[in-house]
Amino acid sequence: ALACAAAGATAGAHHSAVQFDFSKSVSYTGVVKDFAAINPHMRLAVELKDAKGTRVVRFEGHSTNNMYRSGYRKGMVKAGDTLTVNAAPFRDGTEGGYVISAQLADGRFFGMRSRAQNAQQVGEETRRQAEGR
Numbered sequence: 001a002l003a004c005a006a007a008g009a010t011a012g013a014h015h016s017a018v019q020f021d022f023s024k025s026v027s028y029t030g031v032v033k034d035f036a037a038i039n040p041h042m043r044l045a046v047e048l049k050d051a052k053g054t055r056v057v058r059f060e061g062h063s064t065n066n067m068y069r070s071g072y073r074k075g076m077v078k079a080g081d082t083l084t085v086n087a088a089p090f091r092d093g094t095e096g097g098y099v100i101s102a103q104l105a106d107g108r109f110f111g112m113r114s115r116a117q118n119a120q121q122v123g124e125e126t127r128r129q130a131e132g133r
Helices: 004-015 064-068 125-129
Strands: 028-037 043-050 053-060 082-089 097-104 110-111
Touching: 028 097, 043 082
Parallel strands: 053 097
Antiparallel strands: 028 043, 028 082, 043 053, 082 097, 097 110
16 A cells, blocks of 8 residues: 555656647756756756846756756756756746757757757657657
């Protein structure tokens, strides 16, 4: 009974990606404040400085397995790095979103290719890949 309860809690912890609009893409360049390549989803906080001022924008992304398959390696992203993030934005207009890909200032890249890099990868197909299906 204990094993079933624990498995149920783990399964319930995973959530849908419905809050993200995978038919759109936004791009942000800033300094990494926090990065955690953990399961079930990667977490990222980037400090942006632009005409809107200075603020921290939060993202989530793939599982570590999916990130590794898309080019991420342990220790690749650290606090203080400059990072360009391509993301599916939040549907409610909040800044941030679901990381589709990211590129460090030195050119290292992980994630799915952006629409500009791979025009046929849009909408439903991008959502399925982001969810690991």
